[in-house]
Amino acid sequence: MTFVLSSSIERLKEKIRTIPDFPRPGVMFKDITPVIGEGQFFRLILTIFISRYQKKKIDKIAAIDARGFIFAGALAHALGVGIIPIRKKGKLPYKTYELSYKNEYGEETLTIHQDAINKGESILIVDDVLATGNTAHTAALLVEKCGGNLMELGFLAELSYLKGRERLFPFPCYSILQF
Ligand SMILES: O=P(O)(O)OC[C@H]1O[C@H](OP(=O)(O)OP(=O)(O)O)[C@H](O)[C@@H]1O
Ligand SMILES: Nc1ncnc2[nH]cnc12
Numbered sequence: 588m589t590f591v592l593s594s595s596i597e598r599l600k601e602k603i604r605t606i607p608d609f610p611r612p613g614v615m616f617k618d619i620t621p622v623i624g625e626g627q628f629f630r631l632i633l634t635i636f637i638s639r640y641q642k643k644k645i646d647k648i649a650a651i652d653a654r655g656f657i658f659a660g661a662l663a664h665a666l667g668v669g670i671i672p673i674r675k676k677g678k679l680p681y682k683t684y685e686l687s688y689k690n691e692y693g694e695e696t697l698t699i700h701q702d703a704i705n706k707g708e709s710i711l712i713v714d715d716v717l718a719t720g721n722t723a724h725t726a727a728l729l730v731e732k733c734g735g736n737l738m739e740l741g742f743l744a745e746l747s748y749l750k751g752r753e754r755l756f757p758f759p760c761y762s763i764l765q766f
Contacts, residue, residue: 595631596631596635596763596764598628599622599628599631599632599763599764600764600766602621602622602625602628603617603618603619603621603622603744603764603766604617604618604620604621605617605618606618610692610693611692611693614691614692617716617744617746617766619654619715619716619743619744622743623657629661632658632743632763633658633661633662633665635763636658636662636713636741636763637662637665637666639741639761640662640666640711640741641665641666643709643711643738643739644709644738645666645668645709645710645711645738646668646669646705646708646709646710647663647668647669647670647671647703647704647708647709647710647711647735648662648663648666648668648669648670648671648710648711648712648713649670649671649672649673649699649703649704649710649711649712649713649726649729649730649735650663650670650671650672650673650712650713650714651673651697651712651713651714651722651723651726652672652673652674652675652678652697653675654714654715654716655673655712655713655714655715656672657715658713658714658715658743659713662713671699671700671703671704671710673697673698673699673712673726673729673730674697674698674699675695675696675697675698676695676696676697676698678698679698679699679700681700681701681702682700682701682702683698683699683700683701684698684699684701684729684732684733685697685698685699685729686725686728686729687725688721688722688724688725689719689721690718690719690721690722691718691719691749695722697722697725697726697729698729699729699730699732699733701733702733703733704730704733704734704735705734706734707734707735707736708734708735708736709735709736709738710730710735710736710737710738711738711739711740711741712726712727712730712737712739712740712741713740713741713742714726714740714741714742714743715742715743715744716742716743716744716745716746717740717742717744717745717746717751717752717755717760717762718746718749718751719749719750719751719754720749720750720751720752720753720754720755721754723740723742723751723754723755723760724754724755724758726740727740727755727758737758737759738759739758739759739760739761740755740758740759740760740761741760741761741762742760742761742762742763743762743763743764744762744763744764744765744766745762745764745765745766746766747765747766748766
């Protein structure tokens with residue numbers, strides 16, 4: 588069983604395409620579209636996330652704009668919990684908290700609705716890629732600003748050479764794949 592799972596994970600990893608110099612020279616962009624485009628791989632990712640999180644106390648999933656939405660929505664459905672969008676600036680209509688940061692290839696601002704989380708709720712953050720960790724770290728700070736307890740950050744793929752896990756310390760973090 589373990590062997591079957593590890594060979595499937597290897598196939599999943601091989602399916603992620605590396606595009607050099609996108610969107611800027613020097614960036615090795617991990618393109619997840621080939622995996623989400625095939626049902627067997629998308630389901631495998633969800634199965635792994637579900638098995639990790641189904642027994643944990645999670646009140647809501649916070650999803651990072653935009654690729655995080657792909658996994659977070661499906662996972663929230665499977666776990667029967669709500670979903671909170673953490674969006675790029677200018678997209679959320681109500682009162683927000685906002686924080687700016689730099690990721691591997693640019694500057695961004697993330698926002699969250701001020702009333703998205705009830706004090707003390709247990710929150711899982713989900714995104715596709717952990718690169719420098721600055722995006723996820725910003726999302727974690729926004730969750731805390733809203734009064735949430737961050738249970739974990741979960742990613743499909745971690746670019747270990749960019750040391751995002753260190754950036755996120757001491758927040759707990761999990762990734763299905765490591766590059
Ligand atoms: O660890 P970091 O260096 O901060 O980078 C990781 C973030 O970069 C990507 O998002 P991007 O801002 O490209 O937005 P997108 O999901 O809309 O493509 C990715 O989906 C993560 O959210
Ligand atoms: N190298 C990379 N590939 C895919 N998404 C990213 N987000 C930040 N850096 C990235």
